[in-house]
Amino acid sequence: MLDRRAFLGAAAGLALGGCARREARTDVAIIGAGLAGLNAARLLRTTGAQVVVLEASRRIGGRVDTRTDAPGSPELGAADIGALYARILDVAGSLKVDLLPWPEEQGGYWYHVAGRPFTAEQWPGLDINPLVGELRGVAPAALLQRFMPRPNPLPDLAAWLRPEFAGYDRPLGRSLLEAGAPEAALPLMTIGHQAASLDAESALWRLRSGRIGALAVSAAMAAGEPVRRYVRGGMSRIPMAMAKSLQDAVWLGQRVVAISHGSGGVTIRCENDLRLHAGAAVLAVPLPALRPIAFDPPLPEPLAEAIRSIPYGEATSVVLHVTEPYWEADGLPPHFWTDLPLQRGFVNPSPTGDGHHLWIFSTGAADLGQRGGTDAEIGNYVLGELHRVRPSTVGRLTVAAVRNFTRDPLAGGTYAFRAPGQVGQFGNLFSRPAGRLHFAGEHTAELASGMEAAMESGERAALAIASSTSPRTG
Ligand SMILES: Cc1cc2nc3c(=O)[nH]c(=O)nc-3n(C[C@H](O)[C@H](O)[C@H](O)COP(=O)(O)OP(=O)(O)OC[C@H]3O[C@@H](n4cnc5c(N)ncnc54)[C@H](O)[C@@H]3O)c2cc1C
Structure with missing residues:
Protein backbone atom coordinates (compact mmCIF):
# COMPACT_ATOMS: atom_id res chain seq x y z
CA MET A 1 0.00 0.00 0.00
CA LEU A 2 1.42 3.39 -0.89
CA ASP A 3 0.71 6.52 1.05
CA ARG A 4 1.01 9.84 -0.73
CA ARG A 5 4.74 10.38 -0.12
CA ALA A 6 5.68 6.87 -1.22
CA PHE A 7 3.28 7.20 -4.13
CA LEU A 8 4.97 10.35 -5.41
CA GLY A 9 8.22 8.40 -5.68
CA ALA A 10 6.52 5.53 -7.51
CA ALA A 11 4.62 7.79 -9.87
CA ALA A 12 7.75 9.75 -10.75
CA GLY A 13 8.97 6.71 -12.65
CA LEU A 14 5.76 6.80 -14.66
CA ALA A 15 5.74 10.52 -15.33
CA LEU A 16 6.01 11.67 -18.89
CA GLY A 17 9.50 13.17 -19.39
CA GLY A 18 9.81 16.56 -17.79
CA CYS A 19 6.06 17.12 -17.59
CA ALA A 20 4.73 18.28 -14.22
CA ARG A 21 1.60 16.21 -14.71
CA ARG A 22 1.98 12.66 -13.41
CA GLU A 23 0.60 9.88 -15.51
CA ALA A 24 0.30 6.18 -14.92
CA ARG A 25 -1.19 3.25 -16.78
CA THR A 26 -2.77 0.02 -15.59
CA ASP A 27 -5.11 -2.68 -16.85
CA VAL A 28 -7.91 -1.94 -14.39
CA ALA A 29 -8.35 1.16 -12.23
CA ILE A 30 -10.43 0.67 -9.12
CA ILE A 31 -11.83 3.67 -7.28
CA GLY A 32 -12.34 3.17 -3.55
CA ALA A 33 -10.48 0.96 -1.08
CA GLY A 34 -13.55 -0.27 0.77
CA LEU A 35 -14.43 -3.96 0.77
CA ALA A 36 -15.97 -3.79 -2.73
CA GLY A 37 -12.94 -2.22 -4.39
CA LEU A 38 -10.47 -4.40 -2.52
CA ASN A 39 -12.34 -7.59 -3.37
CA ALA A 40 -12.49 -6.64 -7.05
CA ALA A 41 -8.77 -5.86 -7.01
CA ARG A 42 -7.80 -9.15 -5.37
CA LEU A 43 -9.88 -11.22 -7.77
CA LEU A 44 -8.61 -9.36 -10.83
CA ARG A 45 -5.03 -9.90 -9.69
CA THR A 46 -5.62 -13.65 -9.69
CA THR A 47 -6.48 -13.38 -13.42
CA GLY A 48 -3.09 -11.77 -14.11
CA ALA A 49 -4.49 -8.26 -14.55
CA GLN A 50 -2.52 -5.28 -13.31
CA VAL A 51 -4.69 -3.22 -10.97
CA VAL A 52 -4.42 0.10 -9.17
CA VAL A 53 -6.81 1.04 -6.37
CA LEU A 54 -7.22 4.80 -5.92
CA GLU A 55 -8.40 5.74 -2.44
CA ALA A 56 -9.22 9.34 -1.54
CA SER A 57 -8.55 9.09 2.16
CA ARG A 58 -5.40 8.06 4.06
CA ARG A 59 -7.25 5.09 5.50
CA ILE A 60 -8.24 1.71 4.11
CA GLY A 61 -11.74 0.33 4.68
CA GLY A 62 -14.30 3.09 3.98
CA ARG A 63 -17.37 2.37 6.08
CA VAL A 64 -15.44 -0.31 7.99
CA ASP A 65 -13.75 1.94 10.54
CA THR A 66 -12.09 0.55 13.68
CA ARG A 67 -10.39 3.27 15.72
CA THR A 68 -7.42 1.41 17.14
CA ASP A 69 -6.13 4.62 18.80
CA ALA A 70 -9.22 4.91 21.05
CA PRO A 71 -9.96 2.86 24.21
CA GLY A 72 -10.92 -0.72 23.31
CA SER A 73 -10.64 -0.04 19.53
CA PRO A 74 -14.26 1.08 18.94
CA GLU A 75 -16.08 0.27 15.73
CA LEU A 76 -17.67 3.33 14.15
CA GLY A 77 -18.91 1.50 11.08
CA ALA A 78 -19.57 -2.13 10.21
CA ALA A 79 -18.77 -4.75 12.85
CA ASP A 80 -21.40 -7.44 12.63
CA ILE A 81 -20.63 -10.42 10.37
CA GLY A 82 -23.82 -12.27 9.46
CA ALA A 83 -24.27 -16.00 8.98
CA LEU A 84 -24.64 -15.72 5.20
CA TYR A 85 -21.41 -13.76 4.75
CA ALA A 86 -19.62 -16.51 2.83
CA ARG A 87 -17.15 -14.17 1.12
CA ILE A 88 -16.25 -12.30 4.31
CA LEU A 89 -15.80 -15.59 6.19
CA ASP A 90 -13.66 -16.91 3.35
CA VAL A 91 -11.40 -13.88 3.12
CA ALA A 92 -11.02 -13.73 6.91
CA GLY A 93 -9.96 -17.40 6.92
CA SER A 94 -7.50 -17.06 4.07
CA LEU A 95 -5.92 -13.89 5.51
CA LYS A 96 -5.76 -15.38 9.03
CA VAL A 97 -8.05 -12.84 10.67
CA ASP A 98 -9.65 -14.25 13.85
CA LEU A 99 -13.43 -14.21 14.16
CA LEU A 100 -15.35 -14.57 17.41
CA PRO A 101 -19.03 -15.40 17.96
CA TRP A 102 -21.03 -12.39 19.08
CA PRO A 103 -22.05 -12.93 22.74
CA GLU A 104 -25.63 -14.03 23.34
CA GLU A 105 -28.10 -11.14 23.44
CA GLN A 106 -27.96 -9.58 26.93
CA GLY A 107 -31.50 -8.54 27.67
CA GLY A 108 -33.74 -6.18 25.69
CA TYR A 109 -34.06 -2.44 25.56
CA TRP A 110 -34.30 0.14 28.24
CA TYR A 111 -36.77 2.72 26.94
CA HIS A 112 -37.04 6.48 27.34
CA VAL A 113 -40.03 7.94 25.51
CA ALA A 114 -42.06 11.13 26.11
CA GLY A 115 -39.77 11.98 29.03
CA ARG A 116 -40.41 8.67 30.83
CA PRO A 117 -37.99 5.79 31.47
CA PHE A 118 -39.48 2.28 31.34
CA THR A 119 -38.94 -1.36 30.39
CA ALA A 120 -40.89 -3.47 27.89
CA GLU A 121 -42.76 -5.11 30.79
CA GLN A 122 -43.98 -1.73 32.09
CA TRP A 123 -45.06 -0.43 28.66
CA PRO A 124 -48.59 -1.97 28.47
CA GLY A 125 -49.67 -0.21 31.67
CA LEU A 126 -48.23 3.25 30.92
CA ASP A 127 -50.47 6.26 30.20
CA ILE A 128 -48.03 7.41 27.47
CA ASN A 129 -48.73 4.20 25.50
CA PRO A 130 -50.91 5.53 22.63
CA LEU A 131 -52.10 2.08 21.52
CA VAL A 132 -55.29 0.19 22.31
CA GLY A 133 -56.20 -3.43 22.95
CA GLU A 134 -53.63 -6.14 22.43
CA LEU A 135 -51.33 -3.65 20.64
CA ARG A 136 -50.55 -2.07 24.00
CA GLY A 137 -48.47 -5.13 24.72
CA VAL A 138 -46.24 -4.73 21.65
CA ALA A 139 -42.95 -3.14 22.75
CA PRO A 140 -42.12 0.09 20.88
CA ALA A 141 -39.07 -1.48 19.20
CA ALA A 142 -41.22 -4.35 17.85
CA LEU A 143 -44.08 -2.25 16.46
CA LEU A 144 -42.86 -1.77 12.91
CA GLN A 145 -42.25 -5.46 12.38
CA ARG A 146 -45.71 -6.19 13.78
CA PHE A 147 -47.34 -4.51 10.75
CA MET A 148 -45.07 -5.86 8.02
CA PRO A 149 -46.67 -8.62 5.91
CA ARG A 150 -46.28 -12.02 7.56
CA PRO A 151 -44.90 -14.30 6.30
CA ASN A 152 -42.54 -12.21 4.21
CA PRO A 153 -43.98 -12.48 0.66
CA LEU A 154 -40.51 -12.54 -0.94
CA PRO A 155 -39.72 -16.24 -1.37
CA ASP A 156 -35.99 -15.80 -2.08
CA LEU A 157 -33.18 -13.26 -2.08
CA ALA A 158 -33.57 -12.22 -5.73
CA ALA A 159 -37.36 -11.84 -5.58
CA TRP A 160 -37.27 -8.08 -4.86
CA LEU A 161 -36.36 -7.51 -8.52
CA ARG A 162 -39.23 -9.55 -9.97
CA PRO A 163 -42.26 -7.65 -11.35
CA GLU A 164 -44.74 -9.80 -9.43
CA PHE A 165 -43.67 -8.03 -6.19
CA ALA A 166 -43.82 -4.51 -7.65
CA GLY A 167 -47.01 -3.84 -5.69
CA TYR A 168 -44.88 -3.50 -2.55
CA ASP A 169 -42.71 -0.79 -4.13
CA ARG A 170 -44.63 1.96 -2.34
CA PRO A 171 -44.23 4.17 0.74
CA LEU A 172 -43.43 2.15 3.84
CA GLY A 173 -45.37 4.34 6.27
CA ARG A 174 -48.52 4.26 4.15
CA SER A 175 -48.24 0.48 3.78
CA LEU A 176 -48.00 0.09 7.55
CA LEU A 177 -51.11 2.25 8.05
CA GLU A 178 -53.01 0.15 5.50
CA ALA A 179 -51.92 -2.98 7.35
CA GLY A 180 -53.71 -1.63 10.43
CA ALA A 181 -50.99 0.35 12.21
CA PRO A 182 -52.59 3.18 14.19
CA GLU A 183 -51.50 6.69 13.19
CA ALA A 184 -50.37 7.21 16.79
CA ALA A 185 -47.80 4.44 16.41
CA LEU A 186 -46.00 6.04 13.45
CA PRO A 187 -43.72 8.35 15.48
CA LEU A 188 -42.61 5.34 17.56
CA MET A 189 -41.99 3.29 14.42
CA THR A 190 -39.86 6.08 12.95
CA ILE A 191 -37.34 5.83 15.80
CA GLY A 192 -34.23 4.16 14.43
CA HIS A 193 -35.31 4.70 10.85
CA GLN A 194 -32.48 6.09 8.78
CA ALA A 195 -34.60 8.47 6.75
CA ALA A 196 -36.54 11.46 8.00
CA SER A 197 -39.85 9.67 7.42
CA LEU A 198 -40.99 6.08 6.93
CA ASP A 199 -42.56 7.08 3.62
CA ALA A 200 -39.11 7.91 2.24
CA GLU A 201 -38.43 4.15 1.99
CA SER A 202 -40.03 1.61 -0.30
CA ALA A 203 -41.84 -1.15 1.60
CA LEU A 204 -40.31 -3.56 -0.93
CA TRP A 205 -36.82 -2.54 0.17
CA ARG A 206 -37.77 -3.23 3.77
CA LEU A 207 -39.11 -6.65 2.79
CA ARG A 208 -35.82 -7.34 1.00
CA SER A 209 -33.87 -6.53 4.18
CA GLY A 210 -36.23 -8.71 6.20
CA ARG A 211 -35.81 -11.64 3.81
CA ILE A 212 -31.99 -11.44 4.06
CA GLY A 213 -32.09 -11.22 7.86
CA ALA A 214 -34.52 -14.09 8.31
CA LEU A 215 -32.61 -16.36 5.96
CA ALA A 216 -29.37 -15.66 7.83
CA VAL A 217 -30.93 -16.65 11.14
CA SER A 218 -32.47 -19.87 9.79
CA ALA A 219 -29.26 -20.83 7.94
CA ALA A 220 -27.16 -20.29 11.06
CA MET A 221 -29.54 -22.30 13.20
CA ALA A 222 -29.68 -25.15 10.69
CA ALA A 223 -25.88 -25.29 10.50
CA GLY A 224 -25.36 -24.84 14.25
CA GLU A 225 -23.21 -21.77 13.44
CA PRO A 226 -23.22 -18.39 15.23
CA VAL A 227 -25.79 -15.97 13.82
CA ARG A 228 -23.30 -13.12 14.20
CA ARG A 229 -19.55 -12.87 14.47
CA TYR A 230 -17.01 -10.07 14.99
CA VAL A 231 -13.32 -9.66 14.34
CA ARG A 232 -10.83 -9.98 17.18
CA GLY A 233 -8.96 -6.67 17.21
CA GLY A 234 -11.52 -4.90 15.02
CA MET A 235 -13.26 -5.20 11.68
CA SER A 236 -10.70 -3.00 9.90
CA ARG A 237 -8.28 -5.91 10.11
CA ILE A 238 -10.03 -7.50 7.13
CA PRO A 239 -9.72 -4.60 4.65
CA MET A 240 -6.21 -3.88 5.97
CA ALA A 241 -5.16 -7.47 5.32
CA MET A 242 -6.80 -7.37 1.87
CA ALA A 243 -4.92 -4.18 1.02
CA LYS A 244 -1.66 -5.64 2.31
CA SER A 245 -2.10 -8.65 0.05
CA LEU A 246 -2.28 -6.22 -2.89
CA GLN A 247 1.13 -4.83 -1.95
CA ASP A 248 1.72 -1.52 -3.75
CA ALA A 249 -1.48 -1.54 -5.78
CA VAL A 250 -3.43 0.62 -3.29
CA TRP A 251 -2.64 4.33 -3.65
CA LEU A 252 -3.87 6.43 -0.73
CA GLY A 253 -4.69 10.14 -0.83
CA GLN A 254 -5.93 9.92 -4.45
CA ARG A 255 -9.34 11.57 -4.68
CA VAL A 256 -10.87 10.99 -8.09
CA VAL A 257 -12.54 14.09 -9.54
CA ALA A 258 -13.00 13.31 -13.25
CA ILE A 259 -13.37 10.27 -15.49
CA SER A 260 -13.26 10.25 -19.27
CA HIS A 261 -14.23 7.04 -20.97
CA GLY A 262 -14.75 5.66 -24.44
CA SER A 263 -13.92 2.77 -26.70
CA GLY A 264 -10.18 3.49 -26.36
CA GLY A 265 -10.10 3.20 -22.59
CA VAL A 266 -10.64 5.16 -19.40
CA THR A 267 -8.68 8.09 -18.01
CA ILE A 268 -9.13 8.97 -14.39
CA ARG A 269 -8.04 12.29 -12.97
CA CYS A 270 -7.38 12.81 -9.28
CA GLU A 271 -7.59 16.06 -7.35
CA ASN A 272 -3.79 16.20 -7.26
CA ASP A 273 -3.77 15.99 -11.07
CA LEU A 274 -2.55 12.40 -11.32
CA ARG A 275 -3.93 10.82 -14.52
CA LEU A 276 -4.40 7.09 -14.56
CA HIS A 277 -5.12 5.41 -17.90
CA ALA A 278 -6.79 2.01 -17.83
CA GLY A 279 -8.59 -0.47 -20.01
CA LEU A 290 -19.85 9.57 -7.11
CA ARG A 291 -22.11 12.61 -7.65
CA PRO A 292 -19.38 15.30 -7.77
CA ILE A 293 -17.18 13.29 -10.19
CA ALA A 294 -17.27 14.78 -13.73
CA PHE A 295 -17.88 12.16 -16.45
CA ASP A 296 -16.90 12.77 -20.05
CA PRO A 297 -19.10 11.88 -21.83
CA PRO A 298 -21.83 12.17 -19.16
CA LEU A 299 -23.27 8.87 -17.96
CA PRO A 300 -26.43 7.84 -19.81
CA GLU A 301 -29.91 7.95 -18.30
CA PRO A 302 -31.32 6.28 -16.26
CA LEU A 303 -27.89 5.59 -14.69
CA ALA A 304 -27.24 9.28 -14.07
CA GLU A 305 -30.70 9.68 -12.53
CA ALA A 306 -30.12 6.68 -10.24
CA ILE A 307 -26.81 8.14 -9.05
CA ARG A 308 -28.52 11.47 -8.34
CA SER A 309 -31.59 10.16 -6.61
CA ILE A 310 -31.04 6.86 -4.77
CA PRO A 311 -31.16 7.87 -1.10
CA TYR A 312 -28.78 7.01 1.72
CA GLY A 313 -29.47 6.65 5.43
CA GLU A 314 -28.45 9.52 7.67
CA ALA A 315 -26.60 8.74 10.86
CA THR A 316 -23.94 9.56 13.40
CA SER A 317 -22.09 6.88 15.35
CA VAL A 318 -20.98 7.81 18.86
CA VAL A 319 -19.10 5.04 20.63
CA LEU A 320 -18.64 5.17 24.39
CA HIS A 321 -16.22 2.98 26.27
CA VAL A 322 -17.95 1.20 29.15
CA THR A 323 -15.53 1.41 32.06
CA GLU A 324 -17.98 -0.42 34.36
CA PRO A 325 -21.24 -2.16 33.34
CA TYR A 326 -23.89 0.43 34.21
CA TRP A 327 -26.62 -2.18 33.66
CA GLU A 328 -25.25 -4.24 36.54
CA ALA A 329 -25.40 -1.14 38.72
CA ASP A 330 -29.12 -0.47 38.07
CA GLY A 331 -30.34 -3.93 37.03
CA LEU A 332 -31.98 -2.58 33.85
CA PRO A 333 -31.47 -3.73 30.22
CA PRO A 334 -28.18 -2.50 28.69
CA HIS A 335 -29.45 -1.35 25.27
CA PHE A 336 -31.22 2.00 24.78
CA TRP A 337 -34.30 2.85 22.72
CA THR A 338 -35.38 6.46 23.05
CA ASP A 339 -37.17 9.32 21.34
CA LEU A 340 -34.25 11.57 22.30
CA PRO A 341 -31.96 12.82 19.52
CA LEU A 342 -29.44 10.14 20.49
CA GLN A 343 -32.11 7.55 19.57
CA ARG A 344 -30.77 4.04 20.09
CA GLY A 345 -27.76 2.51 21.86
CA PHE A 346 -26.36 -1.01 21.65
CA VAL A 347 -23.88 -2.59 24.03
CA ASN A 348 -21.32 -4.45 21.93
CA PRO A 349 -18.26 -6.47 22.87
CA SER A 350 -15.06 -4.45 22.58
CA PRO A 351 -13.03 -5.87 19.66
CA THR A 352 -9.97 -6.00 21.88
CA GLY A 353 -11.76 -8.34 24.30
CA ASP A 354 -11.63 -6.00 27.30
CA GLY A 355 -15.22 -5.17 28.16
CA HIS A 356 -17.85 -3.36 26.16
CA HIS A 357 -18.69 -0.36 24.06
CA LEU A 358 -22.02 1.45 23.97
CA TRP A 359 -22.68 2.32 20.32
CA ILE A 360 -25.11 5.22 20.01
CA PHE A 361 -26.64 5.27 16.53
CA SER A 362 -28.48 8.53 16.02
CA THR A 363 -30.36 8.33 12.73
CA GLY A 364 -32.78 9.94 10.30
CA ALA A 365 -34.34 13.25 11.26
CA ALA A 366 -32.66 13.02 14.68
CA ASP A 367 -29.12 12.61 13.27
CA LEU A 368 -26.99 14.53 15.78
CA GLY A 369 -24.25 15.20 13.27
CA GLN A 370 -26.67 17.28 11.22
CA ARG A 371 -26.87 19.85 14.00
CA GLY A 372 -23.46 21.14 13.04
CA GLY A 373 -21.46 20.45 16.23
CA THR A 374 -17.89 19.18 16.26
CA ASP A 375 -17.27 15.52 17.06
CA ALA A 376 -16.20 16.52 20.59
CA GLU A 377 -19.39 18.55 21.09
CA ILE A 378 -21.55 15.68 19.82
CA GLY A 379 -19.76 13.22 22.12
CA ASN A 380 -20.17 15.47 25.16
CA TYR A 381 -23.82 16.10 24.36
CA VAL A 382 -24.53 12.35 24.17
CA LEU A 383 -22.67 11.68 27.41
CA GLY A 384 -24.60 14.48 29.13
CA GLU A 385 -27.93 13.11 27.89
CA LEU A 386 -27.06 9.59 29.05
CA HIS A 387 -26.11 10.91 32.50
CA ARG A 388 -29.37 12.82 32.68
CA VAL A 389 -31.74 10.01 31.72
CA ARG A 390 -29.86 7.03 33.13
CA PRO A 391 -27.93 8.05 36.25
CA SER A 392 -26.15 4.67 36.50
CA THR A 393 -24.04 5.70 33.48
CA VAL A 394 -22.36 8.51 35.47
CA GLY A 395 -18.67 7.65 35.91
CA ARG A 396 -19.07 4.43 33.90
CA LEU A 397 -18.78 5.72 30.32
CA THR A 398 -16.23 7.76 28.41
CA VAL A 399 -16.58 9.00 24.82
CA ALA A 400 -14.28 6.88 22.66
CA ALA A 401 -14.96 8.12 19.09
CA VAL A 402 -17.54 9.90 16.91
CA ARG A 403 -18.22 9.78 13.16
CA ASN A 404 -20.95 11.48 11.25
CA PHE A 405 -21.52 9.50 8.06
CA THR A 406 -23.98 11.93 6.50
CA ARG A 407 -21.58 14.86 6.45
CA ASP A 408 -18.60 12.78 5.31
CA PRO A 409 -18.21 13.53 1.58
CA LEU A 410 -16.51 10.16 0.97
CA ALA A 411 -19.56 8.28 2.33
CA GLY A 412 -22.54 10.65 2.16
CA GLY A 413 -24.60 8.45 4.48
CA THR A 414 -24.76 4.98 5.92
CA TYR A 415 -25.99 2.75 3.12
CA ALA A 416 -28.27 3.02 0.10
CA PHE A 417 -31.94 2.26 0.29
CA ARG A 418 -34.70 2.64 -2.27
CA ALA A 419 -37.39 5.29 -2.25
CA PRO A 420 -40.94 4.23 -3.21
CA GLY A 421 -41.06 3.30 -6.89
CA GLN A 422 -37.28 3.12 -7.29
CA VAL A 423 -37.06 -0.67 -7.36
CA GLY A 424 -39.29 -0.64 -10.43
CA GLN A 425 -37.64 2.45 -11.88
CA PHE A 426 -34.04 1.32 -11.61
CA GLY A 427 -34.07 -2.43 -10.96
CA ASN A 428 -30.45 -3.29 -10.26
CA LEU A 429 -29.04 -1.29 -13.14
CA PHE A 430 -25.64 -0.94 -11.48
CA SER A 431 -24.98 -4.62 -12.10
CA ARG A 432 -24.46 -3.79 -15.80
CA PRO A 433 -21.38 -1.88 -16.99
CA ALA A 434 -21.59 1.40 -18.89
CA GLY A 435 -19.03 0.66 -21.58
CA ARG A 436 -15.72 0.22 -19.77
CA LEU A 437 -17.07 1.51 -16.45
CA HIS A 438 -18.17 -1.10 -13.94
CA PHE A 439 -20.03 -0.30 -10.74
CA ALA A 440 -19.41 -1.89 -7.38
CA GLY A 441 -20.19 -1.12 -3.76
CA GLU A 442 -22.87 -2.35 -1.37
CA HIS A 443 -25.51 -0.32 -3.25
CA THR A 444 -25.02 -2.44 -6.39
CA ALA A 445 -25.49 -5.93 -4.91
CA GLU A 446 -28.37 -8.18 -5.81
CA LEU A 447 -28.53 -10.78 -3.06
CA ALA A 448 -26.61 -9.63 0.00
CA SER A 449 -26.62 -6.61 2.29
CA GLY A 450 -23.96 -4.78 4.30
CA MET A 451 -20.35 -5.88 4.02
CA GLU A 452 -21.24 -9.05 2.15
CA ALA A 453 -23.04 -6.89 -0.43
CA ALA A 454 -19.81 -4.97 -0.97
CA MET A 455 -17.94 -8.26 -1.46
CA GLU A 456 -20.62 -9.62 -3.81
CA SER A 457 -20.46 -6.47 -5.92
CA GLY A 458 -16.65 -6.50 -6.18
CA GLU A 459 -16.80 -10.11 -7.29
CA ARG A 460 -19.43 -9.38 -9.94
CA ALA A 461 -17.45 -6.45 -11.36
CA ALA A 462 -14.19 -8.46 -11.42
CA LEU A 463 -15.84 -11.40 -13.17
CA ALA A 464 -17.42 -9.10 -15.76
CA ILE A 465 -14.04 -7.53 -16.55
CA ALA A 466 -12.20 -10.85 -16.55
CA SER A 467 -14.70 -12.33 -18.99
CA SER A 468 -14.93 -9.26 -21.21
CA THR A 469 -13.54 -9.47 -24.74
CA SER A 470 -12.37 -5.83 -24.91
CA PRO A 471 -8.63 -5.34 -24.39
CA ARG A 472 -7.83 -4.69 -20.76
CA THR A 473 -5.09 -2.14 -21.25
CA GLY A 474 -6.24 1.30 -22.29
C1 LIG B 1 -22.59 2.99 10.98
C2 LIG B 1 -22.59 1.79 10.07
C3 LIG B 1 -22.71 0.52 10.61
C4 LIG B 1 -22.70 -0.59 9.76
N1 LIG B 1 -22.79 -1.83 10.32
C5 LIG B 1 -22.69 -2.91 9.53
C6 LIG B 1 -22.61 -4.21 10.10
O1 LIG B 1 -22.57 -4.36 11.33
N2 LIG B 1 -22.54 -5.28 9.26
C7 LIG B 1 -22.51 -5.11 7.90
O2 LIG B 1 -22.44 -6.12 7.18
N3 LIG B 1 -22.53 -3.89 7.33
C8 LIG B 1 -22.61 -2.79 8.12
N4 LIG B 1 -22.58 -1.55 7.56
C9 LIG B 1 -22.51 -1.43 6.08
C10 LIG B 1 -21.08 -1.64 5.58
O3 LIG B 1 -20.19 -0.81 6.28
C11 LIG B 1 -21.01 -1.30 4.10
O4 LIG B 1 -22.02 -2.01 3.41
C12 LIG B 1 -19.67 -1.66 3.45
O5 LIG B 1 -18.57 -1.45 4.30
C13 LIG B 1 -19.57 -0.83 2.18
O6 LIG B 1 -18.38 -1.15 1.49
P1 LIG B 1 -18.11 -0.48 0.07
O7 LIG B 1 -16.81 -0.98 -0.40
O8 LIG B 1 -19.30 -0.65 -0.78
O9 LIG B 1 -18.02 1.11 0.35
P2 LIG B 1 -17.08 1.94 1.31
O10 LIG B 1 -16.66 1.13 2.47
O11 LIG B 1 -17.79 3.21 1.58
O12 LIG B 1 -15.78 2.21 0.42
C14 LIG B 1 -15.75 3.23 -0.55
C15 LIG B 1 -14.35 3.87 -0.53
O13 LIG B 1 -14.30 4.83 -1.58
C16 LIG B 1 -13.55 5.93 -1.13
N5 LIG B 1 -13.90 7.09 -1.97
C17 LIG B 1 -15.04 7.82 -1.95
N6 LIG B 1 -14.99 8.79 -2.89
C18 LIG B 1 -13.82 8.65 -3.53
C19 LIG B 1 -13.19 9.35 -4.61
N7 LIG B 1 -13.77 10.40 -5.20
N8 LIG B 1 -11.95 8.95 -5.02
C20 LIG B 1 -11.33 7.89 -4.43
N9 LIG B 1 -11.88 7.21 -3.39
C21 LIG B 1 -13.12 7.57 -2.95
C22 LIG B 1 -13.96 6.08 0.32
O14 LIG B 1 -13.01 6.82 1.06
C23 LIG B 1 -14.04 4.61 0.76
O15 LIG B 1 -12.82 4.17 1.29
C24 LIG B 1 -22.57 -0.42 8.36
C25 LIG B 1 -22.44 0.87 7.82
C26 LIG B 1 -22.45 1.97 8.67
C27 LIG B 1 -22.28 3.33 8.07
Missing part, protein backbone atom coordinates in the same frame (compact mmCIF):
# COMPACT_ATOMS: atom_id res chain seq x y z
CA ALA A 280 -11.51 -0.61 -17.59
CA ALA A 281 -12.52 0.94 -14.29
CA VAL A 282 -14.45 -0.25 -11.26
CA LEU A 283 -16.29 2.58 -9.52
CA ALA A 284 -16.54 1.24 -5.97
CA VAL A 285 -17.58 4.40 -4.14
CA PRO A 286 -20.95 5.23 -2.56
CA LEU A 287 -23.36 7.16 -4.80
CA PRO A 288 -23.12 10.47 -2.87
CA ALA A 289 -19.32 10.35 -3.42
